[in-house]
Amino acid sequence: MNSARLANLALAGLTQGSIYAIVACGFNVSYATTGVLNFAHGEFLMLGTMLGVFFYGSLGWPLLVPMVLTVAICALIGALVEIGAVRPALRLGHGASGWILSTLGVAIVLRSIVSLRMGQDLRAFPDILSRTPHVIGGVRIVPQQLLVIALAIAVAVGLHLLYERTLLGRALEAVSQDREAAAFRGLPIGKLSSTAFGVAAAVAALAGFMAAPLTGASPRVGFPFVLKAFVAAIIGGIPRIEGAFAGGLFLGLVEVYGAEYIGPSCRNVVVFASLLIFLFARPQGIFGRVSARTV
């Protein structure tokens, strides 16, 4: 096994991991503010690929227009999911868990609508950047892969700045620290929650759109990614953005190296085995803090 081979695998792993990282970041954004794990989150990645294939592929508009439009539509749907499916479920009181079924229901509805309108087939997505590799010193560097990795870095840095530097971000974080204390200060909890869901959906849709030349577009593309993104979020430490980022990249590398050295059929085995190892050894995740929880 030579070093060029290792580097190629690393690039593939980081690309795969970048998608997990972006989806996991979105997971954490909605979870932090509402305490809800949005089971429909992966469908925004799916919508990113499918709306993208429609606006960019079929209609052939110049890249920026379909991208902005796709992300904006998904942000809006995300906010509506919070208003329509999450908020009523939480209204039943502290510890209400109706959101498990309601977000799962939203996932099924979104997937079904897209399947009915556009069919179930996996569609090719037109190139955003070239998929032809440049071979440098035996390492195959694919511009499209670099784009996905760069996007993951941009999303993580962008969300970090949102949380640390803006009053909106501080407010979103405050709601996650103490929802009632935030209400006492007149923070608009409902608006902040739907904003968080909108941001999360936008980020997932952006990931779907930008990675679609690699993943393809299909109504079923969301679930496998969201499952692994969830694992990545746990490994990184929910709800930390840097955790989601690190966890995503880690998981992508584990998956690709595992498939190479243990066997392609073990792809998912190594992913979930690493989750188990973390749950035993460091249940709070890489960046997580141990905290008391009132039930």
Added chain:
Amino acid sequence: MSVSVSSLEPSTTTDVLLRVEGVSAGYGHVSVVHEVSFAIAPKQLVTIVGANGAGKSTLLRTISGINRATTGRIRLEDVEIQRLSSARIATLGIAQVPENRRVFPKHSVLDNLRLGGYVGRKDKDGSAARLEDVVERFPVLRERTKQSAGTLSGGEQQMLAIGMALMADPKVLLLDEPSLGLAPLIVDQVFEHIRALSEQGRAILLVEQLAQKALALADVGYVLQLGRFVAQGPGAELAKDRALLRAYLG
């Protein structure tokens, strides 16, 4: 012993800032506050004292829209607020310093203050002026703007909580047991700040278990027992009525 209400309450609606009329509230089917009525005039400091479980916090939470009134009306100036969201009520001019302070422990002192001023965030100049006023009032906060709020002492957190409420520049300031868990010396400092705020013309509704000190500050005082007012009068008079306070507060 207790003075009649009518002589204390402002007679016309024009000089009433906040009016609570026949408000009941509670949790689920359990009513904790029963048809309570009172009013606060501009610049007035009203104190409500009562034992643990008398319904003081519930009453404040109902005014600020965290809890819902099951009966009655609450008016801030000429707006009925009992059905509005807590965020809307805050925008209209009521800020609450919650029981146990409830600052955001992981946020810096400065971020806590900025969030306290969230309702007035669009007024950039006003926000800056209010921040300056708060750190002038509580110099200890100025020294610690970058420190996370969770590392402050109880007294400092109480100052921060009051500072957060002032950042919203409220028409009425609600204070829920600001003495809770503080050393007597610190309690005196906190009460001194409350007195200063009142003297500067801020309308204040103070709820306390520490009856004597809290009533001594007040223009008007009320004693709450099991969700009903059982005595009311000028604060200074109630504060001196030891028999009364012993009877209701133990």
